[in-house]
Amino acid sequence: MKIGIIGAGSIGLLFSYYLNEKHQVTVYTRTKRQAELIQVNGVHLIEGSTTKARKVKADPIEFWNGDEDLTIITVKQYQLPSIISLIDKQLKMQGSLLFLQNGMGHLRFLSELKVSNVFLGAVQHGAVRVNEYTVSHNGNGGTRVAVYRGEETHLKGLIGSVPEGFQMELKEDYFEMLQSKLIVNAIINPLTATFQVSNGALLHNQYLNQITISLFEEIAAVLNIHNREEQFANVLSVCKKTSENKSSMLMDIESGRDTEIDAILGYVLEEAERKQIPAPLTRNYYNLIKGKELKRRRT
C-alpha cells in the first residue's frame, strides 16, 4: 500500500519508520530542509540503547496530492487548518485519511471534508523527536484506530500489516476512543506541566493526587461520562505505566513550544460553556498553561 504521512514530528517520524517496513511511505515535511535531511539520512529510531535507521522517501508538504491509498495526518491540532485547506484542494482524491491528533477539537473539521473514507486514531506511544530525522521511542502503548466515515478497507490493510512492536487495535466507537484519551491528556498534561514533574508524581504526591481527583471530577461532569470509575482507573493506570516519563505538555513548556492546551482543555471548556456547567478548575488550568506559554515567549 502507498502511505503518505503528513508531518515529521515525533509521531510522523515514528510512523514513517515502522510503516515503511511493509509499505511505500512518503513523509511530507513542513520545510524543504527537513525533507532533504530525511532523504539523505533516512529516519533514525532510538529504542533503549540501540539506534536503527531506515530509508524513507520524503518531500515537502507542497508535493502532497492525495495520491496515496492512505494518508496519515500527524501534525498537531493547532496546525491542522492549513492541512485541511490543502486536502480541500484535492478534489479527485480517492485515498483514505487517518487523523492522529490529540483532543477532540479536530472533529469539527472532519464533517466538512469531501473525502469518503476518514479514520481517527489515538496514539499511545511515547516518542520524542531528537532531531529532524531521529525519533526516540520511549513507551509503547500501541495505537487505537476507528472509522469516522466510510469504508474501513484501507484501515484494515494497515492494521493487518503493522510490524511487531507497533500494534494497532480497531475500536468500534471513535467518540469513546478519543474521549478516553482526552480525559487522560486533560488531567496528566496540564498538571505535570504546572508542577514540572513526571507523570508518577500525580500518584505519589498526596496534594497533587487531590488535585488530580478534583480535576477529573469536574471534567467527568462536563463531558457527562457514564463510566467514571473505569475512566479514572485508566488515568491512574497511565500515570503508573508512564511514571518516569515527562508528558508532552511538560516537554513543550520546557522547550518554549506552544502546547496542545487548546485541543485538550480548550475543548473541555467549550463543552462546559455550551452545556453551561461550571468548570473553575478547567478554566484555571487552561489559563495557567496559556499564561506559561505567554511567559516563555516573552523571556
Place this chain on the structure above:
Amino acid sequence: MKIGIIGAGSIGLLFSYYLNEKHQVTVYTRTKRQAELIQVNGVHLIEGSTTKARKVKADPIEFWNGDEDLTIITVKQYQLPSIISLIDKQLKMQGSLLFLQNGMGHLRFLSELKVSNVFLGAVQHGAVRVNEYTVSHNGNGGTRVAVYRGEETHLKGLIGSVPEGFQMELKEDYFEMLQSKLIVNAIINPLTATFQVSNGALLHNQYLNQITISLFEEIAAVLNIHNREEQFANVLSVCKKTSENKSSMLMDIESGRDTEIDAILGYVLEEAERKQIPAPLTRNYYNLIKGKELKRRRT
C-alpha cells in the same frame, strides 16, 4: 522603652535595626549561634547600594521572660505554637505583645492568652534576610497596627517614636486590617509561587490576570467582603507597586523552605468549610503549594 523582638528572620532583623535607634531592643533568636553573630556584628541593613550596621543586644529565645515593655513577635505563623507556650509560662508578665504574623489563623491563639495588652500588626515592608545578621530592605510600605485587646499606651509609645522611613499607622479595626492584607497575600503569594514570576506578571500576563480575578472573586465570596471593588483595587495596586519583587512565597519555594500557605489559603479554606461555600480554586492553590513544598522536600 524596652522592646523585645522574638524571631530574627527578615522582619525581626528589620525591626531590630530601626527600633534600636530610640529604644533598648533585645532580639531573641532560635539558635545560640545567631544571637552570638548578632552580638558580634550588630544588625546590618542593606538599602539600595548602602549597608549600615547598628549594635543590637541579642539572646537565645530561652532568655526571654516578658520583662520588656513591649515584645514584638515576628516568627511565622507556623512557628507560633512554641512561642505561645513560652508566653503562657510568664505568669506575672506586665508588658504588651505585638503580633506581626501574616494571615488570620493566629487570631485563634490570642483569645486564650493571659496577657492584658495584645496588639496586631500588618507589615508592608519588603525585606529579605541575607544572612544571620543582615537584612535587605527592598520595599517600604510601613506597618499598620491595631489594638486587639487592652490599653494602647505601649503601642502609641512605639508609633510616636519610629524613625523616619519606618512609619507606623494606627488602625481602628484589627480585623479589617488583617483581612485586607490576607486578601493581598492570598492572591499574590500562591499565584506568583505557582508561575514563578514577579508580582507584576499578575497584571501584565492576560491569562494570569484572568486567574487573579477568578481567585479574588472566590475569596471575596468566602470572606463575605463588603467593599469588593476597593479590595480588588488594593490587590492590583500592590502588584503594581511591587511589580519587580518576588513574593515571599515564591522565595520560600525557591529556597526549599516551608511557606505560609496554611496561614493564608488554609485560613480561607477553613472559612469556606465553616460557611459551606464552594472554594475549588482556593482548595486547588492550597494543594498546589503544599504539593510544591512536598516535592522540594523530596528532591
